[in-house]
Amino acid sequence: MSSFPDMEIFARVVGAGSMSAAGREMGLSPAVVSKRLRRLEDRLGTRLLQRTTRQLALTEAGQGYYKRVVAILASVEEAEAFVTRRSAIARGTLKVSAPTAFGRMHVAPHLGAFLADNPDLSFNLDLSDELIDIVGEGYDLAIRIAELEDSSLVARRLAPVHRVLCAAPAYLERCGAPGSVEELQASHSCISTTQQDIWRLAGPKGIEMVRTGGPIRTNSSEVVREALLAGLGIALRSTWDIGPELHDGRLRIVLPHYRASKNVGLHAVYPSRRFLPAKVRVFIDFLAKLYGPAPYWDQGLDQWLTIPDSAPVTAEAG
Numbered sequence: 001m002s003s004f005p006d007m008e009i010f011a012r013v014v015g016a017g018s019m020s021a022a023g024r025e026m027g028l029s030p031a032v033v034s035k036r037l038r039r040l041e042d043r044l045g046t047r048l049l050q051r052t053t054r055q056l057a058l059t060e061a062g063q064g065y066y067k068r069v070v071a072i073l074a075s076v077e078e079a080e081a082f083v084t085r086r087s088a089i090a091r092g093t094l095k096v097s098a099p100t101a102f103g104r105m106h107v108a109p110h111l112g113a114f115l116a117d118n119p120d121l122s123f124n125l126d127l128s129d130e131l132i133d134i135v136g137e138g139y140d141l142a143i144r145i146a147e148l149e150d151s152s153l154v155a156r157r158l159a160p161v162h163r164v165l166c167a168a169p170a171y172l173e174r175c176g177a178p179g180s181v182e183e184l185q186a187s188h189s190c191i192s193t194t195q196q197d198i199w200r201l202a203g204p205k206g207i208e209m210v211r212t213g214g215p216i217r218t219n220s221s222e223v224v225r226e227a228l229l230a231g232l233g234i235a236l237r238s239t240w241d242i243g244p245e246l247h248d249g250r251l252r253i254v255l256p257h258y259r260a261s262k263n264v265g266l267h268a269v270y271p272s273r274r275f276l277p278a279k280v281r282v283f284i285d286f287l288a289k290l291y292g293p294a295p296y297w298d299q300g301l302d303q304w305l306t307i308p309d310s311a312p313v314t315a316e317a318g
Helices: 004-016 019-026 030-044 060-084 100-117 169-175 181-187 221-229 239-248 278-290
Strands: 049-051 056-058 092-098 121-127 141-146 154-160 163-167 198-203 206-211 234-238 265-270
Touching: 004 019, 004 030, 004 056, 004 060, 019 030, 056 060, 092 100, 092 278, 100 121, 100 141, 100 221, 100 239, 100 278, 141 278, 154 278, 163 169, 163 239, 181 206, 221 234, 221 239, 234 239, 265 278
Parallel strands: 092 121, 092 141
Antiparallel strands: 049 056, 141 265, 154 265, 163 234, 198 206
16 A cells, blocks of 8 residues: 555546646645656556646556546545544635636625635635636636536536626616517617627527627626616626616616526536545535525526526527
8 A cells, every 4th residue: 555645646636637736736746746656657567647748648557547546545535534524524725716706796705604614624716707727727616607518527507597688777768678689689789798799599589699789898797787787788697696786676677588598507617526625525515505596696586587488498608
């Protein structure tokens, strides 16, 4: 068992996708990680990883070895948990990426409760609307709002995401409410980010495309939100973002039979299902319990959140 620590390093490198990311996770320098991997390969008499300047890839021998090593490590962890009763204890620093507005509104306010339950953890929360490289930048997981495509990453759906068309009362009093998608596009100011200048809406007529245009162009979703509240136009917004404003009347839903795809969801995305660190597992479980299939921000909005049966639910996300 003298090679057991080297086996663990090997598994961490494969799971993290790089020596530097695995080193940060274990508190080791990349040079030490590389040396330990070479020692393991020398002991086994075979190469486990093909190394390039850009990535690591398992050899055929490495693939078979990794599968068995993960099983061994999982058994050891289970055995230790049985004896110590500490399987749920998470330690270290948890590095998480989240969308800017969602992280500010629905992650940050709950970190106190999470850290109170996990006193041996510290938290590094990075907020960005860019699609970050989880493995390459050393994140433990990312929170993403999307209709996820096939990926080498693992994703767990945490909650549905409902996106509705809405406007401020001041705008509707000035310009009226659109009666159709055609009227929306022809006669109204539609506010969106530059990355989302075409809305794909699911409604009674199927999928309809709306090319947006208005007095403001921005790359910031939060600027769109402020412009919407200021009465500058109609926007397609998620209920997690505008739930309170819908409740108190500062915003009103327009064209209630239309919305973005039901396939869009809130997900926790992480590098590997195997050898999942306890700190990642407990945080994902915390979020799943916090949000769930009927998230708190949708309470009281049920009457607006059901797409009619005649409307397809397989539309692409807008």
